[in-house]
Amino acid sequence: MDILILGGTQWLGRELAKEALRRGHAVTSLARGEAGAVAEGSTFVAADRSKPDAYDAVTDREWDAVIDVTRQPGFARRAAEDLAPHAAHWTFISSCNVYAAQNEPGADESAELMAPLAADESTAETYGEAKSAIESAYRDALGDRLLVIRPGLIVGPGDASGRGGYWVARAARSDEPMLVPDILDDAVQAIHVDDLVTFTIDAVERRLTGAFNAVGEPTTFGDWLERSRALAGHEGEVVAVSPAWLAEQGVAEWSGPESLPLWIIDPEWRAFLDRSNAAALAAGLRLRPLDQLLQEILDWERSEGLERERGAGLSAERERELLAALRGPSIE
Incomplete structure (x- = not known):
């Protein structure tokens, strides 16, 4: 598969790239490149996602899959407009912070989400609203081509x-x-980064769609x-x-x-650290x-x-x- 990772220079994005490469996929990582190096074997495309021309270098081809890990709604809104038409499948790594209520043990993916953040830039205080806004932008642009993975605490x-x-x-x-x-x-409740990465790349290969809480037991x-x-x-x-x-x-x-x-x-x-992972387990999530x-x-x-x-x-x-x-x- 030809996989484009939006990011890929920080912890989770780099681990996703490494696993996709290990399986023999071609991986391109689009990022500013200031947070770290891309995974060895990945093609690096330098781009500032806040700029209008951020995706110009990757919209001249079709992608089997795109994976985005951003927390900035503006980045996603521009990607939804410019890049979504060129992707057969799209994965967004969201967060369990998107849920409006965090006091219901065992709540699943049907729980109400926070109102989407209207602004293009998020802060630590608006993290949940920002991730909700990104989910919304990608749902509107991609429909049934979208996979949303909502981790809780990632460790490892x-x-x-x-x-x-x-x-x-x-x-x-x-x-x-x-x-x-x-x-x-x-x-x-915590998920090992490798378990999250394995589930994500498995899902990309199967073109799984829908939303899943990727959380531990x-x-x-x-x-x-x-x-x-x-x-x-x-x-x-x-x-x-x-x-x-x-x-x-x-x-x-x-x-x-x-x-x-x-x-x-x-x-x-x-x-917050007690959500249902039943849907993800049924879809193939394996936990150590x-x-x-x-x-x-x-x-x-x-x-x-x-x-x-x-x-x-x-x-x-x-x-x-x-x-x-x-x-x-x-x-x-």
Whole structure:
């Protein structure tokens, strides 16, 4: 197949290109090229998708498949107009953030979507609305040629966000007491990047259409934590503390420096990591066991360095400060 990937220089786009190339497909990656290199063997087309002529270099031919991972509605609206007529099949990697409600455990693809973002540029705060807008633009342009894949939390080797790797890396870092939010029964759901990529390229080859939640099997934060500790060999104390106290101390939820990943404060988001994957499983999604997923993350985290600065998670110094503050001044 002749496959065009819009993007292809960042984590997910590059992994999609690598898998398509591994299967013998011809892959072209269209991107600015500033975020990283394209996969070896992929043809690189330099283009700024914000410009009116962004797709001029790839509209002189017909494509068996196009894959887009963008979060910018303007990029997609222009692609829908200029490039969609030249594609036999189109895949958009959307997100479970498109759903209007995030508090319904087990909700499936029929759940209501957020109102599409009217603007062409998105921000972190409008991510869900932006992905919804892109879905809408591509549905209008492509009809029954469109496949929409909605991942939740994507984890695995190469994840620069650090969200999926923090807990197993922290367990491996030292046997010192581990500070955790007291959310042991909260749902956690993640998909290994390789499982997502395999499902996507399988679907492209079959010209699958429709919308699918590409998410892992749900578990609990407590289970994720204990499996991480067992694999990493952590035998120290686990100190579970009130989310309210953590917030008072300025600990960030979910992601970013000095945060605690997989923790979401807002109860209206309690089911973000608990969506139905039944349709995707029926369509061929295959998921590796959680222990294997965590072991592969741990191996990669160790190769990158457990003491490095992370995209998400507490530094060892900050964790010690918080534990000391929690226990109060010592009395001698």
